[in-house]
Amino acid sequence: MHELAPITARSYTLAHLGASFLSLLSFFWRWKETRREGAGQLYSVFKSSNVDNYPEGYPQLAAFMNSDESFAIFRKFGQTNCRVMIHLQSEIAALEKELEELDRSDARDGSSTSYRLVSTEHRTGWDTRQKDILKQLEEKLPVYYDLMLKDKQLRAIGPPLKRDHRSVFHWIEWKKPIAKGEDDWILHKDDLVTLANIDHFESSLITPWSRLLFGSSKHGVNEKDLVVTYFSQMRVTGAAKLFSVLVAVAILIIPISLFLWVPLSRGWTSATVIISVLVFSTMLSLSTNIKVRDILLGSAAYCAVLATFLGNLQSGSGSTPSNPR
Known part of the structure; x- marks a missing residue:
């Protein structure tokens, strides 16, 4: 009998807290509905x-x-x-x-209108x-x-x-x-x-099957009419940005992960760098309206990032701590 009192009090406290939370949630819901109306x-x-x-x-x-x-x-x-x-x-x-x-x-020589070559003056009666x-x-x-x-x-x-x-x-x-x-x-x-x-990259995401993802109803257009399909620009832009971020992260993380965790020979390391740069340049040219000069500059910057990482990786693996005697 002495052990049931704390349990009963605890149960009463939990029930009271639960009822208070539900009351607060109900109040918040009514306030939100009132504000919405x-x-x-x-x-x-x-x-x-x-x-x-x-x-x-x-x-x-x-x-x-x-x-x-x-x-x-x-x-x-x-x-x-x-x-x-x-x-x-x-x-x-x-x-x-x-x-x-x-x-x-x-x-x-002897022209009476030679003055027109050296002056803008014009008088009444002149040619x-x-x-x-x-x-x-x-x-x-x-x-x-x-x-x-x-x-x-x-x-x-x-x-x-x-x-x-x-x-x-x-x-x-x-x-x-x-x-x-x-x-x-x-x-x-x-x-x-x-x-x-x-935006040609965003437009490439709009296909017949993407109607379920990006379809949008316009006010004043009968949804039963299949002549015209509207797409939500906000959804398409969001999907394009998400895809771009994933591709950008993958292009940078995948080669670096290979260099870190997979033992590669010099030949495979060079091949990985070349393939990564080609994929980066291709995605850059297809996804943006960019000039050739900017593609070269972007590819050079990407190569510099990979080269810097490889240099730091090789210098770190090549150095060994000295053993104290």
Whole structure:
């Protein structure tokens, strides 16, 4: 009887602590639900883009193309822009030739217009041919340069991914939002640019089987429609970063582990270094939009790390402590 009292008191204490913990957990849960309901009422005024809420036609097409960054695809009219630039180039070249002939004419002995070669002064009644040519060049050259620079910027943007282009094409073919003939811009697959920032390594992770991992539902898009599949950019980016970290660690740890724990001859050590550098350079070039110069610099830095480790490893294994006498 004397031994049961401590056990009973201990059981009562544990039960009391358990009940207190459950009460605290219940209170925290009710507080969280109350806060969530309050936040839901507060944020209910936020507006989200619902594709189906827009009128059919150009408004709905614009809403769909804005529903995902990858769907912002437009024509660049590359051939037409080149045509305009070629015409301007020919007109400017003709004016340039006419100006040179006028200068040679002014440079002849006894020419009454030789003053135009050494002075910009012009008075009423003087010949205006030079002024007219310079005025036309002043108007055409800025237009020509502006078209050239804009075309260069468009070409730097790059084309859309085949998957994104076909998604927009399928949606247009399925919905037919605009008049026939006005939607054929999507057919010019070699003349399209995308406004999305494409990461080719992340894009390589998106495959038909990855829909379960990265699939995302968009507000305003019927999930029963299989015409377009949305992917969560946050999940794809997270998976790409995780894979990159694992590969980077593996490329550095595997050769070092082999050097530490596996007795290798000089030939196998050299082969391990060469293979590791090749794998590192290949992964670096495939996973990033990197220049050849940067690949060389990165490979040299990786070689330096392996060489430093090997040097320290050999110097450590070659030194033996002296035996005191």
